[in-house]
Structure formats: C-alpha cells, structure tokens
Amino acid sequence: MSAVNDTKHKSAMFLLTGIPGQEDIHLWISIPFCFIYVFSILGNSTILFVIKTDPSLHEPMYIFLSMLAVTDLGLSIATIPTILGIYLFNSREISLDACFAQLFFIHLFAFIESSILLLMAFDRFVAISNPLRYASILTLPRIAKMGLVCVLRGVAVSFPFPFLLKRFQYCRANVLSHSYCLHQDVMKLACSDITVNYIYGLFLTVFTVGLDSLLIFLSYVMILKTVLSVASHAESLRALNTCISHLCAVLLFYTPDIGLSLIHRLGKGSSPLLQIVLGYIYLLVPPLMNPVVYSVKSKHLRARIIRVFAKTLRWKNGSI
Template sequence: MAANNITSTHPAFFLLMGIPGLEHLHLWMSIPFCLAYTLALLGNCTLLFIIQADAALHEPMYLFLAMLATIDLVLSSSTLPKMLALFWFKDQEINFYACLVQMFFLHSFSIMESAVLLAMAFDRYVAICKPLHYTTVLTGSLITKIGMAAVARAVTLMTPLPFLLRRFHYCRGPAIAHCYCEHMAVVRLACGDTRFNNIYGIAVAMFIVVLDLLFVILSYIFILREVLQLTSQEARYKAFGTCVSHIGAILAFYTPVVISSVMHRVARRAAPHVHVLFANFYMLFPPMVNPIIYGVKTKQIRERVLGLILRKDV
C-alpha cells in the first residue's frame, strides 16, 4: 500500500524558474516578450475581425487563415501571461493541475497549427493545380471536417500526457527549469521509469513534423511543376505570389522546431538558457509574424487593414 501511495504522489504546485542562469535579466527580457505578445494579440485579432466582417473574405484560404489566427491566439495566451507574471512579479508558483492544463493546450494547439498549415498547402495546391474544381472541392463542409480533424488529432495525441504525468512521484523537487510547463521539463522531475514518456513525446513530435512537412513539400512539388508549365511569365509570378504568405508561415513555424530539435541533439552541453530561449522563440515567433506576413503579402488583407486604419483616422 505504501509503495502504491508513493508512485501516485504529486506536488500541489510546481515552481517555474524562468530562464536558468539569466534570472537577473528577467525584467529586461520581459520587454521583447511583452512586445511580441502585444503584436500577436493585435495582429491576430485584427485578422479575425477583418475576415469575419467582410463577406468577400469568406473563402477557403481566409477561413484557414482565421483558424490559424485563432490557434496562434490560444497558443500565445496559454504561456505568455504566466511568463510575464513570472518576469514582472516573480510569481513562480503554478498549481499541478494548472500546469498539466497549460501543457495540454500548448502542445495540442502546436499540433493543430501544423495541421492547419498542411490544410493551407492543400488549398494552394487545389487553387493552382485544379482551379476549375476549387469551389467544388473546398466546400464549407470539407473545411469544417478538416478543422474538426485537426482538433481531433491534436486532442487524441495529447490527452494521454496529463494521465501519464499524474502517476509519477516527483522526488526531484518542484522547480521546473523553464518558463512554462513543457512536457519534458516536467518529466525530468519525476522518479521511476520515464522511458515511455520520453519515447511517446519524441514519437509524436516526429510523427507530426515529418508527416505534415512531407505532405506540405509534396504539395509544393506539384505546385512548382504546374507553375513551370505556364507559358506566361506574369502568370507564373502571380501563381507563386499566392503562395508567398503560406511559405512564410511554414518557415516561421517549422524553422524554430528544426533548430530546437538539432540544438537538443548537437549542442547537448550548451547552457540551459540556450534551449529555453529557443523554446520560447518557437512559442512566440509564429503567432507574432503570421499576421504581419499575411498583412504585407496578401493584397485583400492589406487593403482592408489600411481601410480600417484610414477610417479611424478620419
């Protein structure tokens, strides 16, 4: 009985340590984090407002963009408020179950973002390679099913994590060497056999990144082949132009993932704050830059944002 009680014991709370080794700079480092969060909130809320208000933007491409903006809002809001409280007020304490909820949201919405980026690649493939069938293929019903599938996949893959972590006894103390409740940062505090958690975390990450990125690359191979068959230089430029924003969002999301993964394997002896900073960059960068990318590169969005600003000035 005693052994069973020990294996199921967990602390009432964890302590988030922030950026290890750079605690004395937390107040200064909060400035770029706060700015990035403000830009993410402002940019993504503006995108959602414009897409919702303008019936002309209720097309598949913009509906997927609205999904992306919603995911980015949740993703950044699941970590940044607590992170800023840690930096500004030294509020390190986070309830054990609140930690599990935060972990579930940040990992599941990262998976959803990958799925939506894949759906947007499919949207560009149909628009360029099957333009006559665009409206018949990408119907409202299919878009709804794609959104539901993205949510279902993320929830299915991430639901086991909180239950797996509840069964551990955390004998290595409550201090998490991170700014938020990242899965492996919590696992490192657990006693007992954590091999399944390690394998499961790596398997899910590899499954999502490799599979989704593979299909994105395949989509663009077909798109490139179709575009190169166009005889008009202007037509080629226009076709590629419709993909620029999506390619930017793909690079913004996957580049930090790849860099962080390589850092964990190649630079294992690097200072802990290096890994934490890369993890924070991964969480903050896409939500901040995606609205900027689409606002600058998408004519319809840019015109409506300018119209909104000019109207307010008047």
C-alpha cells in the same frame, strides 16, 4: 531547492525558469514580452475581425488563415501569462495540475497549428494545380470538416500527456528549463521509468510534425512542377507569389519546433540559454509574425485592414 516528492500532493510545485543570470533586469526583459503579447492578440484579433466582417474575404484561403489566427491566439494565451509572471512578479512557482493543464493546451494548439499549415498547403496546391475546380473542391462544409479533424487530432494526441505525467513521482530537482510547461521538459524530472513517455513523445513528433512537414514539402514539389509547366513566366511568378506567406509561416513554425525537439532529445550538453531562447522563438514568434506576414503579402487583406483602421480613426475624430 526542495524536490517535488509526490504528484498527488496538492502543494507540490514546479519552478519555471526565466533567462538565467539576468534576474536584476527581469523588469526590463518583461517589456518586449508585453509588446509581443499585446501585438499577438491585436494582430490575430484584427485578422479575425476583418475576415469575419468582409464577405469578399469569405474564401478558402482566408478561412484557413482565420483558423490559424484562432490557433495563434490560443497559443499566446496559453504561454505568455506564465512568462510575464516570472519577469514582472518573480512568480516562478506553478502547481502540478496547473503545469499539466498548461502543457496540454500548448501542445494542443501546436499540433492544431501544424495541421492547419498542412491544410493551407493543400489549399495552395488546389488553387494552382486545379483552379477551375477550386471552389467546388474546397467548399465551406468541407473546410469545416477539415478544421474539425484538425481539432480532434490535436485533442486526441495531447490528451494523454497529463495522465502520462500524473503517474510519476518527482523526486529530482523541481526546476523546469522553460518559462512554461512542456511534456518533454516535465518528464525529465520524474524519478520513474520514462520510456513510455519518451516513445510516445517521439512517435507524436514523427506522426505530426514529421508527417505534416513531409506532406507540405510534397505539396510544394507538386506546386513547383505545375508552375514550371506554365508557359508564361509572369503567370508562374504570380502563382508562386501566392505561396510566399504560407512558406514564411511554415518556416517560422517548423524550424524552431524541430530544433527544440532535437535539443530536448539529443542535446544533453546544449546550453540552457539556447533551449530557453529557442523555446521562446518556437511559441512566441509565429503568433506575432503570422498576421504581419499575411498582411504584407496579401494586397486584398492589407487593403481591408487599412480600411478598418481608417474607419476607426474617422469615428474617433468624429466623437472628439
């Protein structure tokens, strides 16, 4: 295959990768990805609609959940179109500029999601450890400022990626190992010294994923300490039950994220199929499963969602 020789050459392309050796069944493989895309968009949009239209859900926990839903929507929209392009139309080529734009948005939304999961851990800590001051600590203006900080941090750490990659010449094989662009994947194709990119990527992994996951862990240590000090066993279980949804979201996001980071940096002999599958899990499963997890575990939210669907069905039946 021809190599990409110059990042400034407008016709230069990268080639995205589907599941190797399964080209004959790409159309069949596209079916679950189509379902994932549709259900991710519908699920997160439903969460946003229900929270926005129901005043009883205008509480800190649900506002943070709506932030998570917006982030998951962005992650799905930034990722899945190129995946579907490969499996539906065999469209593997992506220009350098489009690739750099995609990886910027993927990393941006991933960093924002990590920050929001940390805020949600803080929300659970305050709710359980200091319930009487919960409303006064997590006011709407303060939540808005916290959300803005999450976005600004995501932009600040993701913004250098395209510029760090644009300075390279790409004289090696131009085939990427995923169905979308990631910084750690693209930089391996450069024929220049990638030390700066490697160090910056490693620093960000530690500074964002590492720090956020550590703070989330410490939050739950303090939550557990508070819960164990409660005399009533029933109250302890009720308090811990409010954390289950968030813990599931944390595991869904950080487990494949950390695994993929380790494979890209340390797993030189790892299976390409393992990288591809783990990459799909990392970016596609959280946006799909977060609405399901929160809807199942939150009775209040589930009741509101059922009511919305019931109203929609009644309206459709009435219009017929």
